[in-house]
Amino acid sequence: MTKILVTGGLGFIGSHICVSLLEKNYNVIVIDSLINSDEDNLLSIKKICKFSNNFSNHITFFKGDIKDKELLINIFESSIEDNNPIDAVIHLAGLKSVKESVEQPLEYWETNVFGTMILLEAMKKYNCKKIVFSSSATIYKPIIDELITENSALGPISPYGSTKLAVENMLGDLIKSKPNEWRITNLRYFNPVGAHISGLLGENPKGRPNNLFPILLKVASGEYEKLSIFGNDWPTHDGTCIRDYIHVMDLAEAHISALDLILKSSPFFLNLNIGTGKGKSVLEVVETFKKVNRCEFKYAFNSRREGDSPYVVADNRLALSKLDWKPKRNIDDMCRDAWNWKFKSKK
């Protein structure tokens, strides 16, 4: 069985990717420090896969940090001893709060960039030279009213985005040094939201959330009194910011298609925007959430949030052409599945 190492595999996006991998009969190894995830997700992954196939036990979890060189060596060595070496890596482990990165830039550079360097050195040592990297739309320079292509101007405005771009540059230097060895795909996420349809997995960041959907769930469930909408004076049709929200399962399936591509292709380096190509404003998300889930809650317009831009929507045509993939779920599904998870998980 093809064996895949998923770093950060128990996180919000990583756990959904593990479900998709197991359902495609991959053998999965997870390393996760649990800094922003919960080991309960491992049980949920197994429970979901038990329903759909009997490969739920083809997942092994190592608690730890990708900066731990000894642990990485142990993981790669043990796979070789089992005569089933790691064929490729899906690399998600990293810190991902834009706000926190402004307050603690060195932690972000150490974990996201130095940690990736340690991982790549281990991969090189064990001749594992296929990687799908979890990159981000935050590496782009903010633009207004235009879809973002992979060739749009780069210009991160947060340390988080700068670390994602730094890793892409590191990967670029690596493949330039060994063009006939590495197969690298950078998936530039737009706004991943929603939850697995079973309600057993979802987005549950530790501490106070910063992103819209986790906050929306807390407002709709009554944990928070109201939603603050950051600005209604933006240059958009209703004055609120527009984003390209993509269902986390569509994002997970994009990783499987990208993995299939690197496993069967000759060496290459590819950047892909993973979004739906459609934008929704904050107000449109709020109204859809209320309609789909037949719930009511309060919101108030506040001042703009530092670092926000009015319009971040993907031109996803390259991903549609390169991958055997297209987003299948819409904003109604995202709102419904997120709410279903919130109710079932009581988190």
Ligand code: WQD
């Ligand atoms: C979405 C919109 C806010 C909270 C995030 C991640 C980033 C990247 C992309 C992966 C914005 C508005 C939010 C609230 C609000 N992900 N909002 N009230 O900023 O687009 O970026 O996704 O790399 O890491 O930070 O997403 O969910 O924070 O905000 O009005 O209480 O919702 O202004 O317009 P964002 P978000």
